[in-house]
Amino acid sequence: MSETKQRDDIARLAKSLFERGLTFGSSGNISVRVEDGWLMTPTGSSMGAIDPARISRLDLAGNLISGDKPTKESFLHMAMYRQRPRAGAIVHLHSTHSVAVSCLQCADPRDVLPPLTAYYVMRVGRLPLIPYFAPGDMDLARAVEEMASDHHAVLLANHGPVVAGKTLEDAVYATEELEETAKLFLALRGMQTRPLTPDQVRDLEARFPRDF
Secondary structure, three states: OOHHHHHHHHHHHHHHHHHOOOOOOOOOEEEEEEOOEEEEOEOOOOHHHOOHHHOEEEEOOOOEEEOOOEOOOHHHHHHHHHHOOOOOEEEEOOOHHHHHHHOOOOOOOOOOOOOOOHHHHHHOOOOOEEOOOOOOOHHHHHHHHHHHOOOOEEEEOOOEEEEEEOOHHHHHHHHHHHHHHHHHHHHOOOOOOOOOOHHHHHHHHHHOOOOO
16 A cells, blocks of 8 residues: 555544544554555644644654644554564544543453454454553553553553554554443443353454454
8 A cells, every 4th residue: 555545634633523522632543564664643732623644743753754743642653663573553542432431440450341243243352451651651651561562452541542453444444443332331321231141252352353
């Protein structure tokens, strides 16, 4: 895929996420792996109005080589990529229902959401909760990196999800699935629920292994 197409896809999918209320203001960011580095959405930009020509271009060491200054949360992306060398893209949002779940006192830090649907298991799987760190704190990057070798999606406490995918579309779809499952989880709180059984989860994991 050409870099021009990758830039256009970032802008197109970012706008879609924004217009559907999955991110707002200047929150949220996207990165895509290219042959000799990364493309990232710029700092302070609205996902609803990304200019493909101004997307940040970083080299393999994470240095800006063209475009606007990258997202302030680029360190989260780099931490995830270091542990997932076959990941092709990462999406980070401050999506409402996912953030709400990350604020719950009762959240299980080992696996925040139950396996309510097959597609959640297939696209997200187990979702650990990363403890709260102030924005820009490099300890947050270290905490993400510790989890990223075993998990392609993590939830930052009082902040939002960080999700890697084999492709940009895969990362977006997984982030959307996470948000929808968080919405279902909150809607079902206090009700008797019937999540998938451990055997059903293992069967799905065997049928749809992740190879990135």
